[in-house]
Structure formats: structure tokens, C-alpha cells
Amino acid sequence: MNVALRGRLVGLALVAPLLLFLAGFFVWPLVTMMQGAVSDPIAARTLPTTARATANWDRQSPPTPEMKAALAHDLAALKQDQVVGDLTRRLNSAQSGFRTLMSRTMSAVREQGPDVDLSAVDKRWNDIKFWQPIAEAAASRYTDRYLLAALDMDRDAAGDIVTLPESQSANKAILARTFFVSGLVTLFCIVIGLPYAMLAVSVTGWLRGVLLAAVLLPLWTSLLVRTAAWFILLQDNGLINRGLMALGLIDRPLALIFNRTGVVIAMTHVLLPFMVLPIFSVLLAVPRNLMPAAASLGAPPLRAFWRVLLPLSVRGIVSGSLLVFMAAIGYYITPALIGGPTDQMISYVIAFYATGAANWGMAGALGVILLVATLLLYAVYQRLASDKAMGI
Amino acid sequence: MTDPYIRFDKVSKAFGPLTVVDDLDLDIARGEFVSLLGPSGSGKTTLLMLLAGFEAATKGTVWLDGKRIDRLPPHRRNMGVVFQNYALFPHMTAAENVAFPLQMRGLAKPDIAGKVQRVLDMVQLGRLKERRPGQLSGGQQQRVALARALVFEPNVILMDEPLGALDKQLRMQMQLDIRDLHRRLGLTIVFVTHDQSEALTMSDRIAVFNRGKIEQIGSPEEIYDRPHTRFVADFVGETNLVEATVETTGGSEATVVLSSGKRLTTSTDMALEPRQKVMLSIRPERIRLGETSAANSFSGRIVDCVYHGDHLRVMLDEAAGGLVVKAERSGRAWAPGDEVAVSFTPADCWVVG
């Protein structure tokens, strides 16, 4: 065997475990989740005849007898209650009333066979309101309704995209809140992390070790433990409030927990290492004598910082911000434990749909929106962090 | 003598228990080019940093033009510093680097552009001004650093081994360029180096450092021809150091006896006593082989002979004091084992104490 080919095969064999792991535990779930966000196969699978009968229906005129016969025929073929249940839930999510309508119709079909007259079973079968969702759902195995719903939108009867009234959904507001809180946390991480990293770079020996350990330590403890610790600290009779009251700075406890303040404080602390470390490593590579050089050229300390050290730390600040922001928009435990009901972020909603409501379509759609937002950010970062933009 | 432009008055600098600059006095006149020459760790950079204001003296005072400056922060000292590894700002172009000190002084934009262009043309970098340091060669970076230190017409220019990273060719070119700038602009320059030939080429005066003290300060000729200490003789250039005992003294000459019993006439600027133990410094290139004309002459045997391109290095046996001689290649061809006459003048046989 040729040596180069062999070398390549050996290399491939070495990374094979990683590739397999990535394929099995990253790519596959990701694809499944994204598929879940757009797949809607239940009606198309269970109502094939109806799908054909409604294909040319204009969705405005009254339902024809052929459509009704086709539906009765399809329903009669459904043997498993589980499938009927899934179909009913799907239709009911588009139009309430299907639950009773379907159970009545199913018992009629099972008693009287596939030739039953649906209009006689329930006169709602003459209403196009109930036929529109059926036609819609049966027409395709894919749907954009979850993605639209994730952005508080829907299709009206004519199939046009409309924005839902605020009372009906809050996804967009929660998404906006997620970005706002993440942005705020990123900002605080910069404000605290940049001077901290500068300090850590400027000292040497054991002092630097201690400073770095202080930011790294949180990374070595469980997120849940850290969040719980903040829970204890931020309480009304927690250490912080009691300390401030003992000092006489306040006479009533500050509201630090179950609100935005607490969430931002705890998340800033938890995510700080991801800001400090990139800035630290970037600053470490900055030659030591640049600041003295700036001073010798007549720059007072603040201007030297502004013109020399800050521009050179930008790369670290950008990577740190990206890491912090991306981690923050996916945060779940901290807002769930420390935030109030109006501080929940998008992950909370995703978790609700995934584990609470068993609505994988919605969970997937929100996940996709989050993924797209993250990828967009990454693209922006790539532009900002390119050597050309950095000028190095 | 008029008041010195720069004055170090009994300056000491210690890092913890380590005294790096030790009770040092140094005066530098306006327009002078002074080199600080010394081995690694002898405190040259530290002295420069004391002058630039990056380090504070533990003891003593520093004066510039009659004003005490050791309490002044570096950005108010108006000194151009060229650092050992240039310390150019990597995120700025050459022109922006050079414009930086002018911006800090609040000059108007058009004035800045004009001055930057002029000084970059002077160091022959006018065409490369839009490049960033990463896109420039070592020599070009060095010239940007020089331009940046010159552009704001500082009181003094401090250079810390600015040519250390360059290859020999470029280094010699830059040495001449800097010397030329110094003459044309009448700059006061303090130049740190541990390369003795660089110091000899460029300086008005050389201060030889050893362990935080100045061993000797003087013109290149003084330092090379009339070293005061064994350290200076050995550090600056190459020399033969020979122990001897004083026999008779008279004015600037003395007669000494070597351990082998040979009698030599030496020159000195020290007051010597008979029977005093002294060290002689005899430069290898001042010793003549195959001649007996000079006052000091004797014969010896060649032990080894090494080819060095432009000269031959001839080692003599113990009877001839174990001297090393730099012989011209155009002269006779020497070979080991040859018996040879060795001679040098009293002026070339210098008592270093």
C-alpha cells in the first residue's frame, strides 16, 4: 500500500471515534430536532384519500360530499387509538372543537362502517372552519406552522402569514428578553472581566495563579451548586442583604432574588470565566513594553490604554463576548431557580414544550430559531475577528 | 565646563536585595552621543529606564537641563525611546505609529501628516508608511521606531540595543545612519549596547558598565587605548593581560619585570611605586612579529597559528609570555615551531592597574 494513503487511513482511524461520537450525539439529534420543527406527517399518513379529495378544493366553498366520503373512508381504516389520538391532537391544535367532533365521528364510523354520512353525524362537518385544517394538514408532510408559531405568527384561512395578537403568544417577547438579558450579562462580563484580565496579566508569580484560580474555580464546580449558592446569598435574609443592613446602607432588604437583578448577577458570575480567559490569553501575547512606549511618546495612562491596550484586547473581548452571549441565550437553570415568572428565557419555553407539553414540533422550532440566531452571531464574529478587521 | 544637560547624581536602584545601579554619577552634555557598554545584567537598561521614567531611583537624583526630573511621570519627560524590540504598536500602520506622539501633543491633522511624511522620508520609509509592523522587515521596523522617537523632536533620544536583532550588513548601515542623524540634527543620544565595536564606531563617549557601576568613561580612543581597569581592557576589544612587577618609574613611563625575568618599558597614567604588582594590557594587533625595532623586543616560539580570513592569529609560547598576536596576512607566512622576534612600543604596553 502506498505510504501516503496508509498515513491518511491511520489518521482517519484516529479521528474515527470522534467523528462517530459527533455523528451520533450531535449531528443526528440536531437533524432530528430540526426535522421535528418542520415535520407534520400524521394527517398526510392517516388521511391519504382525503388528501386527494381536498387537493383541488379552494378552501372557501362548502365541503363536497366526495370530501366527506373520503374522510369517513380514511377514518374507518384507523384501527389504533394511539394514531387517532395523535391525529385529533394535531387537528385540535389548529382548531378547537375537534376533540368532541372526532370522538363522536369515530364512534359513528366504527358502528356504521365507512359509508356513514358525516353531515348526519355532526353538522359541524358542513362548516369549512373544520375542513380547512384537515386540508392543510393532509396536503403535506411538512409544515411551517411551528416555526411561525415560534415567532408568534400563523397562517390565516387564506394561507397568508399573519402576526398573532399579543395575548395569544409571547415567544417573541421571551426571545427578545433572552437576547436582552444575555446582552446585559455580556456587558457586565466585559466591564468586570477586562480590568480583571488586565490585572491578572500585569502581576506575576503566585498572585497571578491566585487571580486565575479565582475565576477558574467556578468552572470546576457544578452549575447547579453555583446557582444554589447564589440562591442562598441573594435571599432577603441572605448574606448580601444582611451585610448591607448591618452596615446601615439599607434598612429594608433589597429585592435581589426572583427578579431580573438576581438572574443577571448570578449569570454574570457563572459566565465570567469565559470572558476573562480569552482576554487574558490575548493580553498575554501583547508585548510588555507597548505601554511604556506609549508613555514615552507622551500618552498619559488613560489615553495609552484607550489607544493601545484596548484596541489590542478587542480580539479577546470579541471572542469572550461571543462565548458568553452564546452560552447565555441557552441558559436554563439559573433563570429557572433565581428568576421570577417574567425572567424566564427561551430555554425555559423549549423545556416546557419538550417535557411538559410533549409538543416536539414547537420545541424543535424554538430550538431552530435559537440555532439560527447563534449561527448569525457566529458569522458576525467571524467577520469581526478576521485578521484584516483586527488589523494585525 | 558648562552645566551638563543630563546629570545622574549618586543614583542607586535596587530590586529587593539586588542593587542593579550602584551610587552612579554620570554627566552628559547637550548634543553628545554617549554609549552605555557592558555585559548582560550590568544595569544598562535599568539606567535608561531611570532616565525615561519607567523605573524610580531608590536613591539619588536625575536632572535634565537644570531641572530635576526623577519625580516626573514618563509621558511628561519628552524623551524619545527606541526599545530593544522596537515596541511598535501592532494595530497601527507605520504612519500611524509615527503620528502617535504628535497626536498626543495635540497637533493639527495637516501638520501631523506633513511631519510624519518628512521623518519617514528621512529614514527612507516613505513608500511603506501604510504597512503595519507585521508586514515590515526587522530593519524597516527599526527605522519606524527611530522615526517615531524622532518625530516629536524630543530633548533626548534613548536607544536600548536597537540594532540587536539586525543582521551584520543592515546593522552597519543603521549604525552609520544613526550617527549621521545625530550629527545633522544635533541630537543628544544615550545608546545602550553590549556590542563593543558598535560603541566604538558610534559614540562621542563610552561609559563602560560593570555590576551597576561605571568602570570608565571616555572617548572611544581613551577606552580602547588607555583602559583604566583590567575589566575595561578585557571587555572592550581583545587584549593580552600580563602580570608584572614595577621596577623603576619615571613620568608616564615605567620599567616592569615579568615573572620570566623579561624587562619591558610600559606607559601609564597612574602613579606607580617600585615593587608594585601590576597588570599589563597589550593589544594583539599592536605586536609586530619578525621585527626588533621597537623598545620592547624579545624572541619566542610559535605554538599555534590560526587562519581568520583577514588576519592570522599567532599564539606564542610561555617564554614569550603566552602572547596572542594578530598578524597581517600580507606579511611572512608563519608556522608553528618557528622561532620569531616579537616587539611592541611602550605606548602599546599599557598598565591597567
Ligand SMILES: Nc1ncnc2c1ncn2[C@@H]1O[C@H](COP(=O)(O)OP(=O)(O)OP(=O)(O)O)[C@@H](O)[C@H]1O
Ligand atoms: N523589574 C526587575 N525586577 C527585578 N530585577 C530586575 C528587574 N529589571 C532588571 N532586573 C535585574 O537587574 C539586573 C540588570 O538588568 P538590566 O536589564 O539593567 O541589564 P542590562 O545591562 O540591560 O543587560 P542586557 O545587556 O542583558 O540587556 C539584572 O540582574 C536583572 O535581572
Ligand SMILES: [Mg+2]
Ligand atoms: Mg538591557
